[in-house]
Amino acid sequence: MLRRIEIVLGWAKSLWRAFWPRRPSSPRPAPNQPYVPRPRIRVAHWRGTGSAPPGHWNACHPSTEHIFKAELTCPRGHRLTLKGHSISEAGEVQPSVVCRHPGCDFHEFVVLDNWAQRRAVLPAMPH
Numbered sequence: 799m800l801r802r803i804e805i806v807l808g809w810a811k812s813l814w815r816a817f818w819p820r821r822p823s824s825p826r827p828a829p830n831q832p833y834v835p836r837p838r839i840r841v842a843h844w845r846g847t848g849s850a851p852p853g854h855w856n857a858c859h860p861s862t863e864h865i866f867k868a869e870l871t872c873p874r875g876h877r878l879t880l881k882g883h884s885i886s887e888a889g890e891v892q893p894s895v896v897c898r899h900p901g902c903d904f905h906e907f908v909v910l911d912n913w914a915q916r917r918a919v920l921p922a923m924p925h
């Protein structure tokens with residue numbers, strides 16, 4: 799009788815193992831890894847007048863900065879506003895910047911060079 803219980807238990811155990819195979823001791827990376835951002839590219843600050851040349855950004859006027867934040871020209875010369883982005887004090891833009899121009903594949907994580915000093919280059923506001 800006892801022997802029969804042992805056999806049944808052994809069978810149950812092997813059945814259990816068949817359904818729940820032992821996990822490997824070291825966790826393997828999940829197949830669906832979260833998107834790993836590429837290193838940020840630095841975008842130079844355009845201090846001249848008019849539109850920024852390709853690969854540069856320029857600050858919006860302080861009165862519209864809270865809406866448009868900054869403008870950026872993608873390396874192919876398309877104008878983008880960072881309206882939907884947040885920009886840290888270090889100039890890191892979140893999320894990544896995607897050029898919406900048809901046929902343009904510009905999609906990068908960017909850092910705006912000189913972002914913290916953007917006000918210094920703007921003409922002084924009248925008080």
Ligand SMILES: [Zn+2]
Pocket residue numbers: 872873874875876897898899902903904
């Ligand atoms: Zn573009």
